[in-house]
Amino acid sequence: MIVKRKPLNLFERLYLPAIIGGFKVTLRHLFKKKVTMQYPEEKWVVPEGYRGAPYLVKDQEGSTKCVSCQLCEFVCPPKAIKITPPGPAGQLADRANAEKMPKEFEINMLRCIFCGFCQEVCPEEAIFLQKDYSLTGTSRAEMVYNKEKLLALGGTHAGVQKWKHKAEEAKAQENFPVKV
Amino acid sequence: MSAAPTTEVKPAPPAIEKIKVKVDGREVEVPKLTPDWQGKFAPTTMLQACDIAKKDVPHYCYHPKLPVAGNCRMCLVEFGTPALGPDRKPVMNPDGTPKIAKSPRPAIGCATPISPGMEIYTSTPGVKQMREGVLESLLINHPLDCPICDQAGECKLQEYSVDYGQSASRFVEAKVHKPKAVDLGPRIMLDAERCILCTRCIRFTKDVAGDDALGIVNRGSYNTIATFPGLPFDNNYTLNTVDICPVGALTSKDFRFQMRVWFLKETKSVCTSCATGCNVLISSREEKIYRYTPRDNDAVNGPWMCDAGRLNFKWIHRADRLKDVLVRGQKSSWTAALSEIADKLKQAPAGSVAIVASARQTNEELWLISKLKTKLGALSDSVERTGDADKLLVSADKNPNTNGARLTGICFSEMGINLPKIAAGIAKGAIKTLIVFGEDVTKHGISTELLGKLDTLIVSDILPNATTSAAHYVLPGCAHAEKRGSFTNTKGRVQKFLQAVQPQGEARAEWDFLHDLVYNVTGKNGFLTIEGLFNEMAKDVPAFNGLTWAGLGDTGVTVKI
Numbered sequence: 001m002i003v004k005r006k007p008l009n010l011f012e013r014l015y016l017p018a019i020i021g022g023f024k025v026t027l028r029h030l031f032k033k034k035v036t037m038q039y040p041e042e043k044w045v046v047p048e049g050y051r052g053a054p055y056l057v058k059d060q061e062g063s064t065k066c067v068s069c070q071l072c073e074f075v076c077p078p079k080a081i082k083i084t085p086p087g088p089a090g091q092l093a094d095r096a097n098a099e100k101m102p103k104e105f106e107i108n109m110l111r112c113i114f115c116g117f118c119q120e121v122c123p124e125e126a127i128f129l130q131k132d133y134s135l136t137g138t139s140r141a142e143m144v145y146n147k148e149k150l151l152a153l154g155g156t157h158a159g160v161q162k163w164k165h166k167a168e169e170a171k172a173q174e175n176f177p178v179k180v
Numbered sequence: 181m182s183a184a185p186t187t188e189v190k191p192a193p194p195a196i197e198k199i200k201v202k203v204d205g206r207e208v209e210v211p212k213l214t215p216d217w218q219g220k221f222a223p224t225t226m227l228q229a230c231d232i233a234k235k236d237v238p239h240y241c242y243h244p245k246l247p248v249a250g251n252c253r254m255c256l257v258e259f260g261t262p263a264l265g266p267d268r269k270p271v272m273n274p275d276g277t278p279k280i281a282k283s284p285r286p287a288i289g290c291a292t293p294i295s296p297g298m299e300i301y302t303s304t305p306g307v308k309q310m311r312e313g314v315l316e317s318l319l320i321n322h323p324l325d326c327p328i329c330d331q332a333g334e335c336k337l338q339e340y341s342v343d344y345g346q347s348a349s350r351f352v353e354a355k356v357h358k359p360k361a362v363d364l365g366p367r368i369m370l371d372a373e374r375c376i377l378c379t380r381c382i383r384f385t386k387d388v389a390g391d392d393a394l395g396i397v398n399r400g401s402y403n404t405i406a407t408f409p410g411l412p413f414d415n416n417y418t419l420n421t422v423d424i425c426p427v428g429a430l431t432s433k434d435f436r437f438q439m440r441v442w443f444l445k446e447t448k449s450v451c452t453s454c455a456t457g458c459n460v461l462i463s464s465r466e467e468k469i470y471r472y473t474p475r476d477n478d479a480v481n482g483p484w485m486c487d488a489g490r491l492n493f494k495w496i497h498r499a500d501r502l503k504d505v506l507v508r509g510q511k512s513s514w515t516a517a518l519s520e521i522a523d524k525l526k527q528a529p530a531g532s533v534a535i536v537a538s539a540r541q542t543n544e545e546l547w548l549i550s551k552l553k554t555k556l557g558a559l560s561d562s563v564e565r566t567g568d569a570d571k572l573l574v575s576a577d578k579n580p581n582t583n584g585a586r587l588t589g590i591c592f593s594e595m596g597i598n599l600p601k602i603a604a605g606i607a608k609g610a611i612k613t614l615i616v617f618g619e620d621v622t623k624h625g626i627s628t629e630l631l632g633k634l635d636t637l638i639v640s641d642i643l644p645n646a647t648t649s650a651a652h653y654v655l656p657g658c659a660h661a662e663k664r665g666s667f668t669n670t671k672g673r674v675q676k677f678l679q680a681v682q683p684q685g686e687a688r689a690e691w692d693f694l695h696d697l698v699y700n701v702t703g704k705n706g707f708l709t710i711e712g713l714f715n716e717m718a719k720d721v722p723a724f725n726g727l728t729w730a731g732l733g734d735t736g737v738t739v740k741i
Contacts, residue, residue, distance in 0.1 A: 069327035070440045088436040093328075099361055100328040100437055123327045166323065170357035 046131040051114045053132040054107060055154030056147065057125075059161055063094045064151065065126035068102035072118035072127055080111035081118060096167035105147040109135050125159050196221070202299040203233035210294060217245045217387075226300050227255055227289035235302050238311060238340050240318075240426045241378035242290035245483055247387055252318075252378050254340070255289040256310045258282070262297040270297075286310060311344040319349065321356045321401055322427075323373040331428030333441040337376070356401045364405075365413030367433050367487055368421065372404045375429035381405065381421035388484065389417040389572065405429065416570065419487045423473060434491055435471045444470060447680035448734055450667055452540060452660050453489035454567070455577035457669035459735065460485060462493075462661055462680040469493050469661060469681060477735045480673060486574050496659045496681075500644055503685025506654035514686070517653055518693060522700030524613065524636050530557035534602040534611045536626075537562050537590045538618035539579035541690060542665030543674065543724070544710065546581070546588040547717040548694040549617065553590070555702045559605065561598035562591040563619045575670050580660075583668040583741050587723045599625050606630045614638070617690065618657065620645040640690060656687035663689035664710045666732065668739070674727060675736030676714075 011017065037044065046052070059065050073081045084104035086092075093101035116129050132153070137143040145153070196211040210229045213221035225248075230237045240252035263271040263281035271279040280299050286307070289300075301307060318337065326332045358372035377396065382405070386392045393413045397406045407413045422432045444463035451458040451472065458481035460472045472493060474485035505512045507520065525533065533556040537549045553560045562585045569576035585591045591598070603626045605611035612635040614626075622628050622645075631637055631650045639651035648654050662683045666676040683689065691713060698704060707713035711729040718727040723739050731737065 067327045068437075069332070070443070071327075074440070074442060085439060086437045088433050088438070090437060097360070098325075098328055166325075166357070169354050172354070173357050 046133070050131055050133075051116050051129045053109060053114065053135055053153075054112065054116075054118050054127050054129050054150075055132075055145075056105060056127055056150040057154040057157035058151060059095075060156060060158040061161075061164075062156070064101055065124050065157070065159075066102050066105060067093060067098050067100045067124055067126075068105070069100075069123060071121045071123065075117045075121045077115060077117065078111045078113050080108045080113075082106045082108070093163075095161075095163045097170070098163040102147060105150060106144050107150060108144045109137075110140060110143045124162075125157065128154070128157060130154065199294065199296045201229050201294050201297070203230055203235050204300070204302055206233060208233045212294075217243075217247055223293035225290055226257060226259060226287070226292045226294055226298075229294050230257070230289060230300060230302055237289050237302055238336075238343065239290060240336055240376060241380060243380055243383075243424055245388070246380060246383045246424070248291050249379050249383060250288050250291040252376065253288060253314050254311065254318075256286045256307065256314065257289045258286050258301040258304055258307055259292070260299045260301075261295055308344070311340070312346070315340055315344045316346065316350070318376050319345070320351055321358075321373065322376075323355065323357075323360075323371075325374070329371075329374065329428035330431045330436060330441075331374075331425070335428060336426035358402070358404055364407060364430070365418055367491075368413055368418050369431050369433050369436060370405060371429050371431070374427050375405055376427055377403050377405070378426060380424045380426070381430055384421055384424055385413070385415065385417070389415050389420070391415040391417075394421075416486045416488060416574065417484060417572065419490050420474070420484045423483070432471070439465055439470050445680070447661075447678050448475060449661060449677040449680060450580070450675050451485060451489040451492075452580040452667070453486075453492045453578070455575040455579060455582055455670035456481065456573050457580060457667055457673065457675055458485040458489060458573060459675065460490075464661075464680045467681045469496055475734075479735060479738065480669065480671075480675070481573055484573065486570075486572075488574070493661070495643065496661055498643065501684050501687070502641060502644055502648065502654060502656040503687060504654075504656060505686055506651070508652050514688065514693060514696075517655065518696050518700060521636075521638055521653055522697060525552070525556060525697075525701050528556060528613050531559075532611060533558040533613040533615065534605060535560040535590075535615045536599070536602065536617065536619055536621050536624075537585065539563070539565075539582045539585040539591075539595065540618055541581060541584075542660075542663075543581065543584040543588065543668055543721075544665050544713045544717055545617070545690045545694055546584050546590050547721060548691060548698050548713075549615075550588045550590055551698050551702060551704065552615070552694075558615075559598055559602055559611070560590050561602065562595050563599070563621075563624050564595040577670055580669070581667040583670065583672055584666075587668060587721055587739075587741065588717075596624070602626065603630060606633055609633065612636065616640070616647055616651075618642065620647045622646040622650075640693075642687075655693060656685065658683045658687050658689045662687070663691070665689075665691060666714060666729075666736075668741070669736075671738065672723075672741035673736045673738045674724065674732060676729065676732045 056066055068083050068085045070083050073083050083102050086103045090103050092099055118127050119129050196213050198209045199212050200207055200209055210224050210232050214224040214228050216222040227237050237255045239255040241249045260280040260282035262278040265271045273279050278297055360371050360373055362370040364370040382394045385394050393407055396403050398404050419432055421430050443465045446461045446463055449460050449462045451460045459475040459477040461475045462469055463471045472490045474483055476483050505514055505517050507517050535553055535558050537546055539562045565578035566576050567578045614634050614637050616639045618641050628650055637651045638653040639648050640655040640657045641648050642657050642659055661680045664679050666674050668674050707716040714729040718724040
């Protein structure tokens with residue numbers, strides 16, 4: 001399609017009115033409130049419910065909550081999570097009654113898409129998307145966060161201590177008739 | 181395939197009367213008698229009739245290869261029988277159909293025999309309600325520790341909870357807690373809380389394995405599976421109880437906390453630990469094998485396998501596997517090594533070559549070796565392996581393919597009689613070239629000094645040994661889980677197995693490089709794939725005539741041996 005251009009009239013051809021119009025806009029903004037943030041000196045307030053990097057959390061007693069059920073590994077769309085289960089000879093969980101704890105838990109933050117499926121699927125409330133959005137590293141290997149790092153970054157999340165509750169319930173029934 | 185060359189002696193099936201029953205309104209013809217767990221004919225049950233009518237009836241304690249116990253009550257169904265008048269004649273509806281007297285009470289499908297004209301209802305609201313009730317009752321004291329339970333993913337409680345379960349428990353009282361992580365035997369771990377007391381494990385070990393080791397102790401909700409005090413549960417079939425346990429009560433110590441089952445890729449294969457050739461599924465993930473489980477094949481192993489065979493796969497991942505083609509100790513390539521070997525073999529005068537093959541190799545590989553043997557006029561043999569047998573599955577012959585070696589002409593019916601001849605030939609200097617496949621000949625009468633006398637020693641193996649370290653040419657081979665092929669078991673059943681994981685390093689399947697070698701030496705070609713190779717072999721070996729790779733199916737074909 002050919003667009004026919006109307007020839008400019010005299011007022012438009014004068015050039016100066018447009019310049020003045022432009023200066024008016026600039027002057028108006030000069031006295032308005034500034035919207036630019038001086039990142040990284042100045043940081044953004046992350047809203048509630050923001051989906052940042054997923055980290056592992058500990059319970060109020062400082063125990064690892066994850067039992068390595070591997071549901072997050074299964075549900076993870078970009079396959080960022082890799083869990084090494086403890087195996088038969090592995091260390092038992094640091095909570096009574098839950099016999100299992102991951103030997104290694106790795107999240108490749110370069111793969112992670114912060115979708116939150118891992119948090120949604122976790123039956124133990126052990127992984128949460130937290131507020132970190134700026135993850136940096138100098139190599140690919142550095143961007144694979146291991147269990148130690150994830151637990152250190154994750155902090156504590158108080159919640160229902162289901163395994164502790166079970167252990168207490170079992171202890172109350174110690175008159176179980178026969179020791180097998 | 182019109183004339184499959186099977187010699188399976190099937191007893192002429194006794195003429196079994198067929199009776200008509202209706203399952204959910206659909207009429208099906210059902211044999212009056214069905215083989216029970218021992219293969220004896222017993223009256224067909226409602227559950228079997230529903231199975232024939234393709235109606236799923238949930239069940240926990242029923243297992244087709246175990247005696248019926250009828251204790252889980254999950255298979256409750258409603259039914260009715262033709263009503264009889266006072267004159268013992270069927271009462272008819274006005275439209276001429278027999279009037280059905282519906283039973284006032286439901287009955288368990290697994291133990292109620294069918295009768296002519298019976299109507300079974302599996303999907304009425306009443307049946308659904310009963311299933312929901314039974315499931316709720318089974319879950320009263322269940323710990324719901326699926327996140328740490330190895331059975332999760334293949335658990336009947338989980339499956340039926342999806343179908344008949346409630347999203348929340350109505351039970352507010354404290355659950356009964358029973359012992360967890362009980363060491364029941366060297367290979368079995370018991371979690372008494374998860375047990376639903378179906379007694380499958382008790383029946384299996386008493387009636388099938390013949391070791392009455394398990395029982396239930398205590399009363400009421402304290403019911404617990406236990407061994408006799410001081411007696412471990414350690415027969416050679418204990419791990420089958422893990423397979424048949426419908427919940428996570430009995431778990432394998434070897435597989436404990438190794439991997440969640442939903443990640444595992446299952447490959448149809450055959451166990452190589454003895455000549456029985458139990459059908460197995462190899463479960464692997466990311467090139468690592470995690471477990472073997474038996475695969476149903478009534479002609480060989482039924483649904484069982486022995487513990488020794490099941491755990492005999494760790495060597496596949498050994499770090500010292502042979503991974504490189506070595507020519508006189510130096511790393512080389514397949515092309516270079518194979519053409520060098522072929523040149524040497526072509527120049528070798530007749531009678532100067534001997535071959536020691538292995539009865540652990542597949543039919544196809546042994547057949548290719550027999551082609552080399554004929555071309556070179558070589559002496560050949562294999563190595564016998566014997567051990568203890570038992571009444572159930574374990575065979576005294578520990579080679580998975582003894583019959584394959586015999587049928588392809590690698591060895592005589594008595595295996596190993598040529599080995600002294602080969603040793604003598606080397607000592608005299610008549611035999612200058614020795615080809616060894618998968619055997620350490622230094623342990624079978626051909627000492628390292630004798631090997632030193634050879635001009636050429638060609639060895640293909642999986643793991644390093646004294647023979648491979650003396651070899652001029654080392655060709656790294658594959659474990660059965662890393663290649664395809666077929667074995668002929670002790671009864672002459674030809675069974676194929678498929679590839680579960682990739683070969684390690686430079687290793688290649690023996691049939692693959694043998695094909696190249698045979699082509700280089702004899703000029704014979706035309707079987708680049710395992711299918712083509714098998715079919716070619718079937719044409720050439722009289723015992724295998726008429727077989728095809730596809731025709732073997734998943735469960736194999738029996739040939740005359």
